[in-house]
Amino acid sequence: MRHLLSTADLSHAQALSILDTAEEMAAVSTREVKKLPTLRGRTVVNLFFEDSTRTRISFEAAAKRLSADVMNFSAKGSSVSKGESLKDTVQTLEAIGADAIVMRHWASGAAAQLAASNWTDCAVINAGDGTHEHPTQALLDALTLRRGWAAARSEDPRGMDLTGMRVLIVGDILHSRVARSNIWLLRTLGADVGLVAPATLLPVGVEKWPVSVYYSLDEALGSGPDSGPDAIMMLRVQAERMGGAYFPTAAEYTRRWGLTDERLRRLESHRGAAGQKPMILHPGPMNRGVEISAAAADSPMNQVLDQVSHGVSVRMAVLHLLLSSSERNPV
Amino acid sequence: MTAPPTSATPTSSYLIQGAQPYGEEPQDLLILDARIAAVGDQASAEAQRLATEEGLEVTRIDAAGLIILPGMVDLHTHLREPGREDAETVETGSRAAAKGGFTAVHAMANSSPVADTAGVVEQVHRLGRASGWTEVYPVGAVTVGLAGEKLAELGAMAESSAKVRMFSDDGMCVHNPVLMRRALEYVKTVDGFIAQHAQEPLLTEGAQMNEGDVSAVLGLSGWPAVAEESIIARDVLLAQHVGSRLHICHVSTAGSVEIIRWAKQRGIDVTAEVTPHHLLLTDELVRGYDPVYKVNPPLRTSADVEALRAGLADGTIDVIGTDHAPHPTQAKECEWSSAAMGMTGLETALSVVMETMISTGLMSWRRFAEVTSITPARIYRHAEQGRPLQPGEPANLILVDPRATQTVDPQAHASKGRNSPFSGMTLPGSVRATFLHGHPVVLEGELNTPLTDRQVPA
Numbered sequence: 001m002r003h004l005l006s007t008a009d010l011s012h013a014q015a016l017s018i019l020d021t022a023e024e025m026a027a028v029s030t031r032e033v034k035k036l037p038t039l040r041g042r043t044v045v046n047l048f049f050e051d052s053t054r055t056r057i058s059f060e061a062a063a064k065r066l067s068a069d070v071m072n073f074s075a076k077g078s079s080v081s082k083g084e085s086l087k088d089t090v091q092t093l094e095a096i097g098a099d100a101i102v103m104r105h106w107a108s109g110a111a112a113q114l115a116a117s118n119w120t121d122c123a124v125i126n127a128g129d130g131t132h133e134h135p136t137q138a139l140l141d142a143l144t145l146r147r148g149w150a151a152a153r154s155e156d157p158r159g160m161d162l163t164g165m166r167v168l169i170v171g172d173i174l175h176s177r178v179a180r181s182n183i184w185l186l187r188t189l190g191a192d193v194g195l196v197a198p199a200t201l202l203p204v205g206v207e208k209w210p211v212s213v214y215y216s217l218d219e220a221l222g223s224g225p226d227s228g229p230d231a232i233m234m235l236r237v238q239a240e241r242m243g244g245a246y247f248p249t250a251a252e253y254t255r256r257w258g259l260t261d262e263r264l265r266r267l268e269s270h271r272g273a274a275g276q277k278p279m280i281l282h283p284g285p286m287n288r289g290v291e292i293s294a295a296a297a298d299s300p301m302n303q304v305l306d307q308v309s310h311g312v313s314v315r316m317a318v319l320h321l322l323l324s325s326s327e328r329n330p331v
Numbered sequence: 332m333t334a335p336p337t338s339a340t341p342t343s344s345y346l347i348q349g350a351q352p353y354g355e356e357p358q359d360l361l362i363l364d365a366r367i368a369a370v371g372d373q374a375s376a377e378a379q380r381l382a383t384e385e386g387l388e389v390t391r392i393d394a395a396g397l398i399i400l401p402g403m404v405d406l407h408t409h410l411r412e413p414g415r416e417d418a419e420t421v422e423t424g425s426r427a428a429a430k431g432g433f434t435a436v437h438a439m440a441n442s443s444p445v446a447d448t449a450g451v452v453e454q455v456h457r458l459g460r461a462s463g464w465t466e467v468y469p470v471g472a473v474t475v476g477l478a479g480e481k482l483a484e485l486g487a488m489a490e491s492s493a494k495v496r497m498f499s500d501d502g503m504c505v506h507n508p509v510l511m512r513r514a515l516e517y518v519k520t521v522d523g524f525i526a527q528h529a530q531e532p533l534l535t536e537g538a539q540m541n542e543g544d545v546s547a548v549l550g551l552s553g554w555p556a557v558a559e560e561s562i563i564a565r566d567v568l569l570a571q572h573v574g575s576r577l578h579i580c581h582v583s584t585a586g587s588v589e590i591i592r593w594a595k596q597r598g599i600d601v602t603a604e605v606t607p608h609h610l611l612l613t614d615e616l617v618r619g620y621d622p623v624y625k626v627n628p629p630l631r632t633s634a635d636v637e638a639l640r641a642g643l644a645d646g647t648i649d650v651i652g653t654d655h656a657p658h659p660t661q662a663k664e665c666e667w668s669s670a671a672m673g674m675t676g677l678e679t680a681l682s683v684v685m686e687t688m689i690s691t692g693l694m695s696w697r698r699f700a701e702v703t704s705i706t707p708a709r710i711y712r713h714a715e716q717g718r719p720l721q722p723g724e725p726a727n728l729i730l731v732d733p734r735a736t737q738t739v740d741p742q743a744h745a746s747k748g749r750n751s752p753f754s755g756m757t758l759p760g761s762v763r764a765t766f767l768h769g770h771p772v773v774l775e776g777e778l779n780t781p782l783t784d785r786q787v788p789a
Binding site for chain 1: 539542543544546547548549550551552553555619620621661664665666667668669
């Protein structure tokens with residue numbers, strides 16, 4: 001593996017390898033000295049064409065815990081805002097001696113273009129490209145789901161996949177890079193995936209995807225205590241969708257697709273095969289009162305903070321696997 | 332007949348020996364003074380007579396194994412001048428046209444300034460005459476600045492020295508139904524026609540590629556087929572209502588073919604065009620996010636490609652239009668959603684149409700001549716293009732080697748544009764010679780000399 005661009009590119013073995021490595025990295029994060037010397041002398045550039053403080057600091061923490069040098073390049077206030085091309089920006093970073101480029105970009109496919117170009121030899125990590133993919137988010141979600149799945153069975157998560165797990169992804173599938181990356185990865189790991197959204201927020205052709213599709217969240221939640229999902233992933237509703245006639249009002253969205261207090265109570269009564277309650281995931285930041293009620297946001301079933309800490313572990317694993325296997329020598 | 336040659340130009344005569352008209356039985360063909368002088372046995376006899384009795388030098392061209400066709404006529408070309416001379420000029424685009432086998436191109440109006448006045452169309456026409464590699468006919472904008480709000484002075488452009496008959500806002504759709512109706516009506520007064528770029532703007536806001544299975548996975552905003560089809564459906568009905576002539580640019584979907592077929596069955600005066608790239612390429616190519624495949628209308632599915640080929644073969648689609656759209660490197664060397672839309676096409680059109688329509692057995696060379704020359708010339712009502720290969724007709728001709736194959740190398744193209752989606756593909760067919768009014772602007776597959784002895788209108 002030279003780059004991480006899309007979870008669709010990951011084999012079952014590669015996905016497990018990243019998750020298992022992340023478990024090792026998680027152990028480092030609980031030590032008093034949270035640092036490994038693995039990437040000493042290597043340079044990781046966080047190249048962000050779109051603001052995302054959460055993702056950037058997560059990658060920054062991951063790289064620093066591996067002893068890499070980290071440079072943050074924000075497109076705002078830089079030469080990029082003066083019209084510099086992606087090519088010139090990247091060639092500049094290459095000349096500075098970057099070994100890996102972690103890129104967040106507003107354009108779908110930007111990371112794939114960078115990896116396919118001859119502008120740089122850096123390892124490219126897609127930290128979210130437009131409405132395409134966000135593979136490290138899916139990996140951290142999978143790590144979270146696997147831990148919960150293993151804990152309910154009192155098993156070691158390492159080596160496990162998600163066979164038999166039922167995961168619902170609720171919200172704006174059409175514009176969500178998180179959803180796309182999650183769907184491909186969850187399927188690779190053996191989970192059953194259900195998508196829940198108004199028809200306006202599902203892509204044309206979704207019926208050919210390896211998922212179940214529901215227009216009704218209530219139907220997707222199932223009728224009996226043991227027929228519900230093992231996990232439910234609530235996607236953020238972007239404010240700009242509300243004016244685009246994707247749905248009439250925020251209130252109607254909440255009534256039909258929000259994780260309301262009533263639906264939270266239904267989830268609380270669900271029990272999985274190992275007797276566990278469903279997990280609630282959200283990629284953050286949450287719109288309390290829109291896609292998720294305050295009670296659901298604060299529920300012990302909610303994994304949001306675990307997701308954040310797992311993000312660092314997964315990103316450490318990805319950086320470690322990409323950079324320590326690359327043939328490029330440190331400067 | 333044409334004016335007698337000026338003293339600066341020696342009388343030129345070419346005897347093309349053994350070429351196959353429309354790929355049929357080989358015949359000789361004699362060119363004299365911009366016209367076909369004789370065909371068949373008479374050609375060599377007449378050549379002999381000219382040489383011995385009139386002391387004329389007759390250049391013999393061995394064309395055994397080559398196909399002779401009327402010069403191709405492209406109703407859809409972007410020459411970028413004035414305004415984007417970094418992308419293409421009339422001169423470089425004309426060279427590309429000649430190399431590609433085109434004896435006439437129609438330069439779309441989306442230049443800067445827009446070709447929406449007599450002054451701009453006359454400038455483009457004059458530059459074409461001065462270049463002398465192909466005939467350049469400017470297309471006039473339908474609306475001022477292509478803004479879709481106010482009719483441009485179509486009459487002034489029609490009466491100008493460029494004698495514009497084709498009007499299009501290509502690149503933009505004349506989406507306002509009332510304005511489209513008025514435009515269709517108004518061009519009747521100048522015996523013109525409207526070439527519509529069918530793209531409902533609200534359905535394609537921010538659209539990046541064909542909406543379908545591939546766009547769903549790539550996370551690129553979808554460009555639904557219905558955005559094209561709904562405009563075509565509306566416009567054929569408008570054309571019927573006002574009794575005018577409508578041409579549909581670059582048809583790209585199976586549904587569009589169905590609507591046009593229906594319209595023709597109803598007797599509506601509509602003609603349709605397909606690009607070479609829509610006959611060969613599909614949206615699967617977008618998976619690598621290489622902007623060389625970004626084009627308007629977008630590459631569609633293989634089912635659409637099949638329907639377009641069938642429509643071209645059965646006459647539902649009338650003509651090939653290249654939509655040659657050169658762009659400077661930086662406009663394609665960037666993020667997909669920032670990249671310019673368009674592909675070069677003049678120098679690959681013949682090969683792509685051969686690959687998709689002739690090599691597949693869907694079409695004969697005679698039908699090829701119809702869709703690349705005879706019909707587009709008829710649509711524009713050109714007197715000197717797309718004519719039969721017969722004595723007395725203008726010598727706008729090409730020689731094609733059907734057995735040649737070539738690997739497309741955009742760096743070798745005469746166009747300034749390097750944005751060919753066919754780069755690296757090995758395609759059949761090669762244009763060996765292009766005669767423009769009897770003058771070989773291309774010989775041995777390479778540019779020869781332009782036709783520069785003509786009076787350039789003031």
